[in-house]
Amino acid sequence: MVRAATATPRLIAAAAREVARADRLGTVVAAVYQILGAVAALGVVAAGKLVFDALLEPEQAAVGLTPALLALAFMTALTGSINPLQTQQHRLLGERVSQRVWDRVLDTTARADLVTYESTGFATALERVQQNALTRPFMVTASLLGLTGGLLGVATMSAVLIGVEPLLVPILLAAGIPAVLLSRWASRTEFAFAHRLTALFRRRQYLRQLLTQRPYAAELRAFGSTGPLRDRHGTLNSQVTTALRGQVRRRQLIAALTTVGVALALTAALLAIVELVRRGRIGLPEAGAAAIAVRLLSGQLNTMFTSIGGLLESAPFLADLERFVASGPPAAPGGRKRQLTERLVLHDVSFRYPEQERPAVDAVDIEIGAGEVVALVGENGSGKTTLAKIVAGLYDPQSGSRRWDGAVAAAPDVRASVTVIFQDFVRYQLTLRDNIAISDASRQPTDEAVLDVARRAGVLGAVDDLRDGVDTMLGRDLDEGADLSGGQWQRVALARALYRDTALVVLDEPAAALDPRAEHELFADVRALLNGRSALLISHRFSNTRLADRIYVMDAGRVVECGTHDELMARAGHYAELYTLQSAAYR
Ligand SMILES: Nc1ncnc2c1ncn2[C@@H]1O[C@H](COP(=O)(O)OP(=O)(O)OP(=O)(O)O)[C@@H](O)[C@H]1O
Numbered sequence: 001m002v003r004a005a006t007a008t009p010r011l012i013a014a015a016a017r018e019v020a021r022a023d024r025l026g027t028v029v030a031a032v033y034q035i036l037g038a039v040a041a042l043g044v045v046a047a048g049k050l051v052f053d054a055l056l057e058p059e060q061a062a063v064g065l066t067p068a069l070l071a072l073a074f075m076t077a078l079t080g081s082i083n084p085l086q087t088q089q090h091r092l093l094g095e096r097v098s099q100r101v102w103d104r105v106l107d108t109t110a111r112a113d114l115v116t117y118e119s120t121g122f123a124t125a126l127e128r129v130q131q132n133a134l135t136r137p138f139m140v141t142a143s144l145l146g147l148t149g150g151l152l153g154v155a156t157m158s159a160v161l162i163g164v165e166p167l168l169v170p171i172l173l174a175a176g177i178p179a180v181l182l183s184r185w186a187s188r189t190e191f192a193f194a195h196r197l198t199a200l201f202r203r204r205q206y207l208r209q210l211l212t213q214r215p216y217a218a219e220l221r222a223f224g225s226t227g228p229l230r231d232r233h234g235t236l237n238s239q240v241t242t243a244l245r246g247q248v249r250r251r252q253l254i255a256a257l258t259t260v261g262v263a264l265a266l267t268a269a270l271l272a273i274v275e276l277v278r279r280g281r282i283g284l285p286e287a288g289a290a291a292i293a294v295r296l297l298s299g300q301l302n303t304m305f306t307s308i309g310g311l312l313e314s315a316p317f318l319a320d321l322e323r324f325v326a327s328g329p330p331a332a333p334g335g336r337k338r339q340l341t342e343r344l345v346l347h348d349v350s351f352r353y354p355e356q357e358r359p360a361v362d363a364v365d366i367e368i369g370a371g372e373v374v375a376l377v378g379e380n381g382s383g384k385t386t387l388a389k390i391v392a393g394l395y396d397p398q399s400g401s402r403r404w405d406g407a408v409a410a411a412p413d414v415r416a417s418v419t420v421i422f423q424d425f426v427r428y429q430l431t432l433r434d435n436i437a438i439s440d441a442s443r444q445p446t447d448e449a450v451l452d453v454a455r456r457a458g459v460l461g462a463v464d465d466l467r468d469g470v471d472t473m474l475g476r477d478l479d480e481g482a483d484l485s486g487g488q489w490q491r492v493a494l495a496r497a498l499y500r501d502t503a504l505v506v507l508d509e510p511a512a513a514l515d516p517r518a519e520h521e522l523f524a525d526v527r528a529l530l531n532g533r534s535a536l537l538i539s540h541r542f543s544n545t546r547l548a549d550r551i552y553v554m555d556a557g558r559v560v561e562c563g564t565h566d567e568l569m570a571r572a573g574h575y576a577e578l579y580t581l582q583s584a585a586y587r
Pocket residue numbers: 118353354356360378379380381382383384385386387
């Protein structure tokens with residue numbers, strides 16, 4: 001109870017800060033409505049007293065019955081009309097708080113480096129925060145405003161009641177203590193419930209994605225697997241329903257106990273008024289006004305305790321949000337783009353993914369000289385993509401060094417100086433211009449600049465067929481776009497890499513979706529395409545990498561061989577074996 005009493009004001013202050021920061025003016029307007037509401041409620045009691053006076057003691061009444069009734073009608077109408085104003089203002093404020101919460105979540109995800117992003121802890125925390133970011137801000141805002149209005153109402157009605165009989169106030173306030181304790185219980189069970197179900201919700205959300213989104217539609221239909229996946233979705237739904245039933249029952253019990261507590265206090269107060277009249281301590285007009293005040297006070301108390309309950313319920317989620325925001329790395333200055341005049345050298349570099357036993361990259365030495373085309377080959381899972389991510393500054397080596405022209409290179413500088421296109425590149429559901437220019441926000445995406453790289457990457461033929469040229473929306477996810485073939489999408493990704501003018505380009509399987517002629521043209525002319533830039537090429541097709549200045553062969557995270565194609569063939573090792581296997585398949 002002590003903890004509840006000390007934590008609640010702190011929590012209320014934190015929630016108030018959040019709401020005020022989201023929209024200062026909106027908060028002030030909402031506060032004004034709350035004050036008006038409290039004044040109007042006081043007006044109802046005062047007018048009620050006038051009506052009782054005029055009815056029961058007409059000779060001593062200050063005003064006649066008609067003006068008293070008009071005053072009561074006006075005050076009641078004022079109370080009623082403030083309510084919808086408040087509701088709409090809460091709606092606006094709730095949206096602004098939600099926007100602020102999302103901004104904070106997105107700032108954190110944008111700052112998180114790839115390693116953090118890929119960790120399961122981060123993904124789960126993000127999922128939970130995302131789920132709550134939709135509903136909690138509204139709850140916090142509404143609760144906070146409800147609490148302010150409730151407090152004002154309680155203060156004014158208590159003042160009225162103290163004038164009649166001071167004992168009435170503690171009787172009603174006593175109802176609040178169990179209500180607050182019950183709220184804390186509700187809050188704890190709600191947070192534990194959300195925690196327990198996060199993994200379940202994630203799995204269900206993923207199945208919904210699979211079953212509704214376009215990229216999965218063809219394969220799922222070809223395998224006839226929509227049915228089995230629907231069954232799994234149904235099983236998860238049943239698990240959610242079972243868990244939710246228990247939680248709903250708990251909450252219903254808590255709500256019933258709270259309501260009974262408040263109703264008992266209300267009855268006690270009304271009985272006390274009757275007793276006071278019976279003993280002749282107060283007259284009937286005072287008793288009538290006190291009964292109205294008790295009724296209003298009970299309503300205000302209800303609002304106040306429900307609001308405190310709402311805030312307490314949201315508290316663990318707000319704390320969760322704060323923890324999530326704090327878990328992100330501090331904002332780092334952007335990297336500095338550098339030219340490569342000598343070479344990028346990785347020396348004795350190792351990298352192990354979290355929770356993995358063996359390193360994905362193990363004591364590797366590679367170098368990429370200015371203007372060189374270097375290839376990385378190896379079997380599936382040998383560590384090529386991981387190494388490419390280290391070269392591109394997406395991962396830092398956990399041991400060993402990464403030097404750019406002799407100096408140790410920080411990840412942000414490397415990211416600014418290297419362009420990378422992965423084998424699972426993104427198909428942005430944006431215009432073709434955006435699809436290309438998204439790689440470099442520092443340049444104006446003029447027609448000339450965009451069309452130049454589109455031509456070099458071989459996208460131009462497709463541009464001619466597009467209704468609005470480079471401003472045609474691509475992709476069918478948003479319903480309005482033109483779809484491209486797999487190979488055309490890959491050329492767009494290549495154009496994106498070329499648009500970002502950096503000294504080094506990493507291309508992970510850049511020809512996987514290209515037809516043989518396009519693939520041949522790309523690799524036969526790769527140096528012209530790169531226009532003097534250095535490149536790290538990753539490919540399983542050895543015919544494409546044989547022209548490289550140097551080929552690194554990876555196996556189980558290590559570089560096991562290195563040399564030109566001819567040198568490696570002469571060595572008759574791992575590379576020669578793989579090359580011979582592959583070329584035999586073409587004979
Ligand atoms: N995000 C990750 N978390 C944990 N392990 C990972 C992750 N990414 C890759 N791995 C593991 O690291 C090893 C190397 O993977 P990597 O993707 O670098 O290989 P690759 O040579 O590029 O494979 P492929 O030719 O199939 O693309 C594999 O054992 C893989 O399972």
